[in-house]
Amino acid sequence: MKRIAILGSSGSIGKQAIDLALKMKEKVYVEALAVGSNLKVLKGQIKKLNPSAVSIASDLDAIKLKKWCISNKIKTNVYSGQSGLEKLAIMPKVDMVLAAITGSVGLKSIIAAIKAKKNVAFANKESIVMAGDHIMKLAEENGVSVFPIDSEHSAIFQCCVGEKKNQIRKIILTASGGPFYKYTGDFSRITIEQALAHPTWKMGKKITIDSATLMNKGLEAIEASIIFGVPIDKVEIVIHPQSIVHSMVEYIDGSIMAQLSTPDMRLPIQYALTYPERLKSNIKFLNFAEVGKLEFYKPDFNRFPCLKLAYLAAEKGCSLPTVMNASNEIAVKSFLDKEIKFTDIAKIVDKTMKAYKVSKNMFLENFFEIDSWARVYACSLVEKEFKS
Ligand code: MG
Secondary structure, three states, rough: OOOEEOOOOOOOHHHHHHHHHHHHOOOOOEEEEEEOOHHHHHHHHHHHHOOOEEEEEHHHHHHHHHHHHHOOOOOOOEEEEHHHHHHHHOOOOOOOOEEEOOOHHHHHHHHHHHHOEEEEEEEHHHHHHHHEEEEEEEEHHHOOOOOEHHHHHHHHHHHHHHOHHEEEEEEEEEEOOOOOOOOOHHHHHHHHHHHOOOOOOOOOOHHHHHHOOOOHHHHHHHHHHHOOOOOOHHHHEEEEEOEEEEEEEOOOOOOEEEEOOOOHHHOOOOOOHHHOOOOOOOOOOOOHHHHHOOEEOOOOOOHHHHHHHHHHHHOOOOOOOHHHHHHHHHHHHHOOOOOOOEEEHHHHHHHHHHHOOOOOOOOHHHHHHHHHHHHHHHHHHHHHHOOO
């Protein structure tokens, strides 16, 4: 029996993980849950799962929730804020922490979990981009395993089982291309509604916009390079509109391993929860004759400048990926708030990266400092240069 804490249980990954846990009752037990602000969803999850502890971002919500628990005779412990997240991450009963909080707020709890020797299943690519080398080093020191949940990284992970890392020639990361891969109109006039209409995956807003700019793929390339320990120039992106091949690994002998399935996030989530076992799942089995063809194209780095920025950040390393990630979060939020144009997202990230002086001395505390510097800088860019 694996006992898990789901940090980010009201999001799309968190909800699917709960559904899976309920279906695999003998294998997975949900011990703790954390959400940002969705009190309603959390209450429903508490009723269904009866976890021993939960956490919510604001203190006020935590007070409301405590009252609700008392009046419903529920014994769940209620925590709040950053410290609440960390409490859940280190609970003695918990074996694995599922890190599904979007953005960099999840980072401290992940570090706490690893130090407490908990395995971590990652759906939080921002944390890896922001502090991946540090996280992987900590994981190694503490003898804990890191399981990727992103469909591509789960695919790469599966392609690497039983193989030697030093025999990898390259990682081939597939991308659906997002809604604008074939778009011929003016990118600067792309609306929020257009950008939120992803062709294959139904996901949260931040990641859907990142998929439209292809920044998501840039973040994933960096994530792959860090998790699997290969330099960024050995991570190649190919556009694969069918989203059937979830990624591939080419070995030095020319063999390519690929993981294929119908696109369904329940599969990588389940694999991370049950590894090394495979359990039956409810996903639709692949029928090749029905699929017909699998296509692969080169991505256009000029139409999608966020890709270029991500490779640049990874090549230069140091803290540039942190700066890129933080400024992108601000830019995406500003786009969703209708303050800037779609094409301004890459411009804001580019300008913030250029303004940052690459520092070779990276300490843990610096991630947060650099992250907030980049946020403040990007915010001021939005205000002064981009806001319409
Ligand atoms: Mg992905």
